[in-house]
Amino acid sequence: xxxxxxxxxxxxxxxxxxxxxxxxxxxxxxxxxxxxxxxxxxxxxxxxxxxxxxxxxxxxxxxxxxxxxxxxxxxxxxxxxxxxxxxxxxxxxxxxxxxxxxxxxxxxxxxxxxxxxxxxxxxxxxxxxxxxxxxxxxxxxxxxxxxxxxxxxxxxxxxxxxxxxxxxxxxxxxxxxxxxxxxxxxxxxxxxxxxxxxxxxxxxxxxxxxxxxxxxxxxxxxxxxxxxxxxxxxxxxxxxxxxxxxxxxxxxxxxxxxxxxxxxxxxxxxxxxxxxxxxxxxxxxxxxxxxxxxxxxxxxxxxxxxxxxxxxxxxxxxxxxxxxxxxxxxxxxxxxxxxxxxxxxxxxxxxxxxxxxxxxxxxxxxxxxxxxxxxxxxxxxxxxxxxxxxxxxxxxxxxxxxxxxxxxxxxxxxxxxxxxxxxxxxxxxxxxxxxxxxxxxxxxxxxxxxxxxxxxxxxxxxxxxxxxxxxxxxxxxxxxxxxxxxxxxxxxxxxxxxxxxxxxxxxxx
Numbered sequence: 001x002x003x004x005x006x007x008x009x010x011x012x013x014x015x016x017x018x019x020x021x022x023x024x025x026x027x028x029x030x031x032x033x034x035x036x037x038x039x040x041x042x043x044x045x046x047x048x049x050x051x052x053x054x055x056x057x058x059x060x061x062x063x064x065x066x067x068x069x070x071x072x073x074x075x076x077x078x079x080x081x082x083x084x085x086x087x088x089x090x091x092x093x094x095x096x097x098x099x100x101x102x103x104x105x106x107x108x109x110x111x112x113x114x115x116x117x118x119x120x121x122x123x124x125x126x127x128x129x130x131x132x133x134x135x136x137x138x139x140x141x142x143x144x145x146x147x148x149x150x151x152x153x154x155x156x157x158x159x160x161x162x163x164x165x166x167x168x169x170x171x172x173x174x175x176x177x178x179x180x181x182x183x184x185x186x187x188x189x190x191x192x193x194x195x196x197x198x199x200x201x202x203x204x205x206x207x208x209x210x211x212x213x214x215x216x217x218x219x220x221x222x223x224x225x226x227x228x229x230x231x232x233x234x235x236x237x238x239x240x241x242x243x244x245x246x247x248x249x250x251x252x253x254x255x256x257x258x259x260x261x262x263x264x265x266x267x268x269x270x271x272x273x274x275x276x277x278x279x280x281x282x283x284x285x286x287x288x289x290x291x292x293x294x295x296x297x298x299x300x301x302x303x304x305x306x307x308x309x310x311x312x313x314x315x316x317x318x319x320x321x322x323x324x325x326x327x328x329x330x331x332x333x334x335x336x337x338x339x340x341x342x343x344x345x346x347x348x349x350x351x352x353x354x355x356x357x358x359x360x361x362x363x364x365x366x367x368x369x370x371x372x373x374x375x376x377x378x379x380x381x382x383x384x385x386x387x388x389x390x391x392x393x394x395x396x397x398x399x400x401x402x403x404x405x406x407x408x409x410x411x412x413x414x415x416x417x418x419x420x421x422x423x424x425x426x427x428x429x430x431x432x433x434x435x436x437x438x439x440x441x442x443x444x445x446x447x448x449x450x451x452x453x454x455x456x457x458x459x460x461x462x463x464x465x466x467x468x469x470x471x472x473x474x475x476x477x478x479x480x481x482x483x484x485x486x487x488x489x490x491x492x493x494x495x496x497x498x499x500x501x502x503x504x505x506x507x508x509x
Contacts (some may be wrong), residue, residue: 012313017043019081020308021074021091023110023118025053026153026177026277027225028070030077031305032084040309046080048073049273052096053153053177060101067106074113082115090308091118092403094126095154095175104430117432119403123171126304127157128321128400131166133307134223134300147217147292150303151226151284153177153277158208158288160215168212169398172204174287176226179280180262187262189279194257197283198290205291212292220297223304226281229274231299236269244297249286256282311401321401326370329399333380335373339454344372346459347447351440354466358439367406368440371413375448378414391415395428405430409437416441417448421499438500442471445497449489461509470503477508 012035022029032044050073055066081089093110097103097120111118121129130150140146143162150157154175160168183197222231222244230252234240237255239248252267256279259265265275288294314320330337347368351360378390395411402410408428416425426437443464450459463474480487490506497504 017084017088018309018312019084019089020305020312021077021081021089021114021116021118022303022305022308023052023070023074023091023093023097024050024152024304025056025094025096025155025175026051028073028077029303029305030080031309032081033309035313040313044080046077048076051153051177051277053175054181056096056099056154060099062096062100062106070106071109071113074110078113078115086116088312089116090312091116092126092129092304092308093118093120094304095123095152095173095178098122098404099154107430111432119405121403122398123155123157124169124398125400125402126155127159127169127171128166129307129311130157130223130304131159131161131169131307132164132310133302133304134221135161135164136310137302137306138221138300140219144218145216147212147220147294148223148300149220149227149285149288149297150223151176151281152224156284156288158205158212158292160212160217166400168208168215170208174201174204174280174284176277176281176284179284180277181280183283184262184279189257189260189262189265191257194253194283198287201284201287202291205287209291209293220294221300222285222297223300223302225274226277227285227297228299228301229270229278230282230285232269233267237267242299244285244299246289246295249282249289253282253286315401322366322370322399322406325400325402326373329377329394329397330373333377333393335376335379336454338456339376339451340373342451342454342456343375343444343447344369346450346462347372347443349462350443350446350464353464354439354443354471357466358436360436360439364436364440367409367413368443371410371417371440371444372447374410375414375417375444387415387418405433409433412437413441413444416500417444420496423499425499438502439466442497442500442502442504445493446473449493450486452486452489453483463509469501470505471497472505472507474507474509480508 014036016035017032018035019032028048028050030046031042033040033042050069052066052070055063091114100106103120107118131148134148145160145162148159152175156172156174158170159166183193231242231244233252234244234248235242239251255267256265262276262279270278351365351368377393378386381389391411391414394414395407399407412426426434429437460479461476465472494504
């Protein structure tokens, strides 16, 4: 959206560079790739162990030293991608940022350090991107399902999918850092502690284990640095050739527990960097094997960062997962498609006339289109205050393809498309999105008003011009005179529109 970090779509052409930044709880990753003949060729990778989750307290605060490590790393990443167009960069933050009590206090300086906008995604959206990366790196046979497990620093994602489509997605609040801190916070290890911890973590997996096992899979793959490290330990101990098996995992665990403290863990193939968090990782994987009945898990080289790149290729085109999600919501909530199309067409007609004056871009146009399609979603719940109900559903659902900021943006448009504008309507949005959100809300409100009667006939004359905080609408006098309800609605709209910080005027032709 139009702000310090423009994101309007540019058509991909051969030679374009794309960059994906994965702001994880343990490590930050960046991948730079070149788009060649419809494929991605990796040209650079950067990885730094930041352990941001170590600085997260129970109240959602972030320790200054962890915050500074994160900002320093993002500044270094930003230098590498300084010349990559903003439209070709996606930076995504995961569990630790999701859990911050005040995410904006971190995101504002983080975006300044990186030089690009940062999206915060839900656990299930994170899972979808992880699966997408693994599926492209290691294609499966047609029709075969696979299970992917990704153990991060703050959460663990489990996905069953086929081809490039994730069928089941789960995100658990157990990660290698979080679990190590939770059960071994004093640094001491023991078999008794391990058994108690294993019972608790296994219970997390058992919430969905029956569903997953009934669906089944042909192969299991582990992504992330933790699974890779455990696979390397198995190989170094000559238990496997890099896979993780049900027979090898207990041997690794027993060897790990020969140490009575975390800093004394001595596992072949284990790096000093990974030692402080390996106990939590092995514990989580053992729980996953037990609950899901796994016998063997191969290790994938790909993870969410590759998924982000492939998702960028699909965005804005026929494969944009956000449009698929919007269509599914329309069907699920029985939205009147004809009315949605009328409102969409008029909203976009207005948008195209004011986009240059209001500095709105292609992403803004896409967001307005989706809001028009979903604006009546709340009618499936109740007619009274349906805009409030619809906004709640949009903000709090797991919607594939959308970041949390995008869902809140969309929810704000749905919330403000009718009636008065509450002062808190846009509080959940970062400052950089406030101006485009208010301007799109104004356009959607007008489109909804103009189609309140659900007339199928097009509006004969409709012109809009904008100048900063002023919006002027020109309508046919003859057409408007035959619609007394619309005239009454439009007469009261300037007062409501003032809640968006926009002065609305009318002219008749």
